[in-house]
Amino acid sequence: xxxxxxxxxxxxxxxxxxxxxxxxxxxxxxxxxxxxxxxxxxxxxxxxxxxxxxxxxxxxxxxxxxxxxxxxxxxxxxxxxxxxxxxxxxxxxxxxxxxxxxxxxxxxxxxxxxxxxxxxxxxxxxxxxxxxxxxxxxxxxxxxxxxxxxxxxxxxxxxxxxxxxxxxxxxxxxxxxxxxxxxxxxxxxxxxxxxxxxxxxxxxxxxxxxxxxxxxxxxxxxxxxxxxxxxxxxxxxxxxxxxxxxxxxxxxxxxxxxxxxxxxxxxxxxxxxxxxxxxxxxxxxxxxxxxxxxxxx
Numbered sequence: 001x002x003x004x005x006x007x008x009x010x011x012x013x014x015x016x017x018x019x020x021x022x023x024x025x026x027x028x029x030x031x032x033x034x035x036x037x038x039x040x041x042x043x044x045x046x047x048x049x050x051x052x053x054x055x056x057x058x059x060x061x062x063x064x065x066x067x068x069x070x071x072x073x074x075x076x077x078x079x080x081x082x083x084x085x086x087x088x089x090x091x092x093x094x095x096x097x098x099x100x101x102x103x104x105x106x107x108x109x110x111x112x113x114x115x116x117x118x119x120x121x122x123x124x125x126x127x128x129x130x131x132x133x134x135x136x137x138x139x140x141x142x143x144x145x146x147x148x149x150x151x152x153x154x155x156x157x158x159x160x161x162x163x164x165x166x167x168x169x170x171x172x173x174x175x176x177x178x179x180x181x182x183x184x185x186x187x188x189x190x191x192x193x194x195x196x197x198x199x200x201x202x203x204x205x206x207x208x209x210x211x212x213x214x215x216x217x218x219x220x221x222x223x224x225x226x227x228x229x230x231x232x233x234x235x236x237x238x239x240x241x242x243x244x245x246x247x248x249x250x251x252x253x254x255x256x257x258x259x260x261x262x263x264x265x266x267x268x269x270x271x272x273x274x275x276x277x278x279x280x281x282x283x284x285x286x287x288x289x290x291x292x293x294x295x296x297x
Contacts, residue, residue: 041116041162050202050271052153053137054160057114059085064138068153068160070281071198071268073180075125077139082109082127093126104128113145118162120145134228140200143281144180152280153199156293167282172289173248175281182281184288186267189215189243194266197279197288201270203227205245205257206236208264216242224258236260248290250277 045052045068055063064081077087087109094103106128113120123145131139143151152161175184175197182197188207191214203225212221217239224238236258245252252273280289 041118043116043160043162045158045160047155047158047271047275049136051135052155052158052160052199054115054141056141058111059087060112060114061085066139066141067135067137067200068143069140069198069200070143070153070182071196071200072140072142073144075123075140075142075145076131077109077111077125077127078131078137079107079127079129080132081138082107082125085111087111087127089127090124115141116162118146142180143182143199146283148283150280150282150284152278153274154278154293155275156278166285167280167287167289169285169287172280172282172287175286175288177286182288183266184247184269186245186247186269188245188267189241191215195247196266196268197274198268198270199274201268202272203258203268203270204272205252205255206263206268206270207257207259208267209259209261210264212239212259218242218254221259227260234260234262248288250290250292 043054045054046065047053052068053065054068056066058064058077058081066075089107090110091108093106093108106126108124109127110122110124113123125139131137146162150163150165150167152163154161173184175182177183183194184197185192186195188211191211193208193211206227219240221237221239224236227234227236237260238256238258240256241254243254245255245257247269255273276292278291278293280291282288
């Protein structure tokens with residue numbers, strides 16, 4: 001998700017792991033009880049906002065609408081929802097955003113989640129204001145909640161599928177996950193860069209500014225979309241490549257892209273590109289498969 005980055009975590013809580021997040025993501029602490037996970041589950045999602053929004057139950061109540069986000073290693077709930085549920089505060093964090101030094105205090109809460117037939121006990125989230133106002137959902141669920149499973153994000157059919165299976169190396173590529181953020185290699189007209197897979201972004205290709213001088217462009221860069229964060233915004237420029245971008249056997253010819261000076265060592269891959277694809281993530285083996293389906297082939 002392009003909105004959240006938690007900078008400090010002065011916690012007094014028993015949590016199993018400390019997660020730093022996203023390309024443009026979250027730091028949080030998460031306790032996950034996976035003993036009730038069975039896999040092989042299909043969850044529909046709503047993509048009308050440019051982000052996959054799933055429904056889940058919290059402490060037996062709901063459903064609540066959450067963005068399913070591969071651009072965040074931890075999860076966030078709007079504090080109005082947390083308060084309505086009567087969730088006990090377990091600690092505090094300081095929340096900031098890329099491109100600004102401002103921070104906001106946020107709380108940590110524990111809750112039980114039901115997603116389809118899957119159950120998560122004592123799952124810890126950051127509780128903070130502004131999510132409903134900015135993106136009109138109740139919160140953000142990180143893909144890492146489903147750690148160890150094979151996840152298929154099927155954009156053309158608007159569903160998230162959860163499996164206990166594994167991908168074959170012959171038809172997939174490897175990925176890394178620094179700070180638990182899925183990172184792949186993409187080739188931008190002969191230039192290889194790291195790129196975050198970010199289902200929480202409603203944009204397309206966002207590239208680091210230092211690569212632009214190496215590229216042949218269709219037109220001079222113009223002012224691009226402002227990408228809002230919790231404490232500011234990311235300023236971008238927009239242009240069109242006279243060439244191709246390739247990843248995982250998928251090629252885009254002469255694509256438009258954004259770039260920003262506020263990020264210099266990675267790219268970001270969001271909805272405007274992913275909507276054409278099915279993306280399968282094998283977390284056990286760190287493999288990922290991209291497929292064009294139907295009319296997108």
